[in-house]
Amino acid sequence: MDGQISPRSQHILKVLIESYIRDGQPVGSKQLAGGSGLDLSSSTVRNVLADLEARGLVRAPHTSAGRVPTSRGYRVFVDSLLTVQPVTSDNVRQIAQRLAPGASLKQIAATVSSALSGLTSMAGLVMVPGGMPQRxxxxxxxxxxxxxxxxxxxxxxxxxxxxxxxxxxxxxxxxxxxxxxxxxxxxxxxxxxxxxxxxxxxxxxxxxxxxxxxxxxxxxxxxxxxxxxxxxKARDCVIAGQTNLMGFDELSDVARLRGLFEAFHQKREVLSLLDRAAYDGQGVRIFIGEESGHDLFSDCSLVTSTYQVDGEVLGLVGIIGPTRMAYDQVIPIVDVTARLVSAALNPADQPL
Amino acid sequence: MDGQISPRSQHILKVLIESYIRDGQPVGSKQLAGGSGLDLSSSTVRNVLADLEARGLVRAPHTSAGRVPTSRGYRVFVDSLLTVQPVTSDNVRQIAQRLAPGASLKQIAATVSSALSGLTSMAGLVMVPGGMPQRxxxxxxxxxxxxxxxxxxxxxxxxxxxxxxxxxxxxxxxxxxxxxxxxxxxxxxxxxxxxxxxxxxxxxxxxxxxxxxxxxxxxxxxxxxxxxxxxxKARDCVIAGQTNLMGFDELSDVARLRGLFEAFHQKREVLSLLDRAAYDGQGVRIFIGEESGHDLFSDCSLVTSTYQVDGEVLGLVGIIGPTRMAYDQVIPIVDVTARLVSAALNPADQPL
DNA sequence: TTTGGCACTCTTCATGATAGAGTGCTAGCC
DNA sequence: GGCTAGCACTCTATCATGAAGAGTGCCAAA
Structure with missing residues (x-):
């Protein structure tokens, strides 16, 4: 049951998750056999799916409903199967435009957060750090x-x-x-x-x-x-576009939304989560579903990256959205945004 | 069909609306005959209800579902039938405590808004005015x-x-x-x-x-x-406790909520509505349902009152919630809050 | 003017039948 | 050994049906 996953299984998992991210519907063996690019019968696919399920990468909501990815499945997906889309120059421009030089950190946080929210149709967030020396x-x-x-x-x-x-x-x-x-x-x-x-x-x-x-x-x-x-007071996070989350079926339960929104409002849980995300190093970091450890975010994923000034990590930008999100697009957007913010904050790049 | 409403009809309307506000269920003739205090048969009540319906004060969601008040019905209710509850001294204290003297207008707005939201379990709002001369x-x-x-x-x-x-x-x-x-x-x-x-x-x-x-x-x-x-920039409004609105059945439609929240976020519609509320004079002012003129607020009511400094109307505090709200409690709360804010802002009452 | 009675309408709920989707398993094929 | 075809099984979603309950409107009688 353990051990390596065969390349074929990996490929099937990839196609399954891509399909599920696209349609939001559980994926069945037949559909998978047709659209996977591999020339296999649905029956063979079923064997593979049974194996993936045994490994805890997919699960069946009920007996005859196809499979959906689990958090572990998403994890494998983003770690080793994902082919990220290059970010469009249009998106870069949109963010860069908003980064007027010479705004305060708070202002930058607000604009970047709402830019992220706009680009991804999810909730954008920016943490402005407490650790930064305040002169x-x-x-x-x-x-x-x-x-x-x-x-x-x-x-x-x-x-x-x-x-x-x-x-x-x-x-x-x-x-x-x-x-x-x-x-x-x-x-x-x-x-x-x-x-x-x-x-x-x-x-x-x-x-x-x-x-x-x-x-x-x-x-x-x-x-x-x-x-x-x-x-x-300086340590805070700015969240924009929360209402975007109301558009996702998997979060449309009013009670759940309410919990999320209140967490956003009080920011305590969000900050503790972000702290963990900021903990080590640079680059894009992803929390999927239960990995966050907070029940509230169990159907959400968090994609973050850090920005820095003079090589020192200052804070963190990212988005939060449903676990079923287009990671291939979101990841590069967050990545680029973090770089742009770093650039905008770095005095070296500013007219002195 | 027009003309005066008989005292008995008024009384029945009052009981009906009170019951509907309490339970959220359409009220039938039988229940009304029993609990109205009048000694009437359900049949008689039915006649009265038919009359009220003809006047547009109540309506039946469907053939056999009792009656619910219309906006016009609520209007008559708050204008002439309502007996307001005295506001508890506890509530007064809660608001007064939060009004630390010497806070900025923005700070006051934020605390008052959230105090109102807490007391009423709806969304509290405070408008800080643009018309005020800025020295x-x-x-x-x-x-x-x-x-x-x-x-x-x-x-x-x-x-x-x-x-x-x-x-x-x-x-x-x-x-x-x-x-x-x-x-x-x-x-x-x-x-x-x-x-x-x-x-x-x-x-x-x-x-x-x-x-x-x-x-x-x-x-x-x-x-x-x-x-x-x-x-x-100074003209703005502060809204707190929006998530409270997610608790109300009549607003629990996600799409509707989303619209509301976005309106709150952009504040444009809200401000235009508040402008109308601020337009004339002092005292509590109420917009019920469609009276606001904005589709978004068609299931909401707005209860506001103005605060003033040196006799000049400065801005406006209030709450927004579902049309079906406990007006008898909300109205005095808003009223008292406005007075307290006025008092807090009036230099005469501050140590000079 | 009020009341009692009755037929009518409409919703809600549970029930059952059906179709569709997808699986697991087994037997056969290369 | 790995792949495939077939088949029985399970589960869901949907629809129609029927019964119960609530409430009305209207009419006739007090």
Missing amino acids: LRHIEFLSLSGNQVLVILVINDREVQNLIIETPRRYSEAELTQAANYLNQQFAGQTLSGVRSRLLHELRQAREQMDSLMQSAITMAERVFEPDEVID | LRHIEFLSLSGNQVLVILVINDREVQNLIIETPRRYSEAELTQAANYLNQQFAGQTLSGVRSRLLHELRQAREQMDSLMQSAITMAERVFEPDEVID
Whole structure:
């Protein structure tokens, strides 16, 4: 039962899966004998199918309904049988066009995600990473009514974050400007976590020795750089085109869809899944059906690839759709997209 | 056929609709005769029902299936028959808690929207208006790589917007700071459209007479205040809890849901609908079924109320759900929410 | 004006028959 | 040993049928 799969069996499995992906119907021995290119009788095919079923690569929904691929079957298919379609230059153009240089990571994520969703008619997703060092570019304080201060942070040259903090007392505009100047001068270019630890250090060192200016600045900054406030916020994923998934029969059960959509909304499960996908190395990675480990995604597959800047893996683009998807087209699309994003983010390729 | 509806008919209509809202099943004459509180035979009720049907207030899905309310029926119901439930203090607290003072409009919109969705198990929505005068509080320029400049705008003391513009030449940090200072000094506190027209005016007046500082500032600002860039962006609506709608039988048709979700995503239709709802005056406003004019919403009702600052209507909160909803509970919830939002936004109630 | 009664209609559900698809197995062929 | 043809078997999908139940409309009587 174990051992190598004969080339003929492989070929039959390939044709079966291609047919099933195309039509969504279980494939019978007769149809397979006719359309496989091999000159075999349906009876012979039946023997082969019985063998494939014993290996757990296909299964029969019921006694007389032909065979459909199992997750393991898909796995073998994408690992060793798949002949990927070259991606059309039209598709490349569509994605490249949308990658206007000089957008923020968030904006890029949004456009790329929706581009992927559009090209594949499934849900596109882009993870923007948390691990990336966040460098403070610029900080600005503005006094609001009351003791509230509006803080504007520019991080990594692109991302703008703003938050409102409550201060123990009211500060004048002049104080705020001075504090900002001090912080900009002192900490610009450093990572947020670095800024944070340095702040703590300075605080501990000598509170009394500081002049009032420094004190204001540091009191303020203390609040801004509380870890959860800013730092963790950056890690997120953007999902576009979820409604596309409503078009697939195998996902059209309302309850299932609801679960999926809520997972997308809360993003927790999705992120944990993406983390696993990002774990090792570059290139396209695929989760099929139950391989994801989450029941929710049991009828879904995930095709992802990483993008990087300066050789360092930053995040991840991909699509999520029904297990029965056109892998031969989706894989290269995801692959190319990841490369394009890498290129767009790499400063070397940008006009400096 | 026309003319007044007798009190007895009204009462029967009321009981019918309440029953239908509760159970979702067509209501028959027998059930109605028993549970109406009136001492009538089913036969008499049948006569009344025939009358109500002739008036277009109820209809029979088929010959022997009891009656269900029509949109007109619901309309009569909410206009003159409805006895609203007092909103529980628990609900009030839930909303009030979430309204942390000093959040940006966008943040408020998001929390309120999701609070409404949670309380009603339907989709909550909040419109933040475009008509509101947008006053420039502060502007800041930061040079990025290339000829790109990151612009940070603080509007109305709360909203922070940032955009990246391409400039014809590269500016130094010093130039950018000076330009920002000039603009802040000159235009702070004015409306964006005001700033825009004044800029045009200055430009026309005398380009040669300006010193280079002013020129830089104005060239830059020219791009920032292009009408579509900033000004229209503020008008938006936030929808939360769309997945809740998947729980309702009458909306569980996947195709229909898909349409709805896509409308929510694109927001165009939703905004046009909300515009109509916001059109006149305060208080709770209700669109039932086809009254919305959009086919998509034909099985949905919209319950909205406005919130205001300084007596001026700013925007709109509400929920969207199936026509068959518990109006008696939803209406007061929306009403109270709108009041709470008004209160939270009114500077008078905030610590100054 | 209300009520009781009755015939009628329509849906829903279970039942059973039928056709079609596909399999597994066995016997025969190269 | 591998391939093929044939056949019995199983399972599904579909359709028609019939019975039960719910509710109406209308008529005649109180």
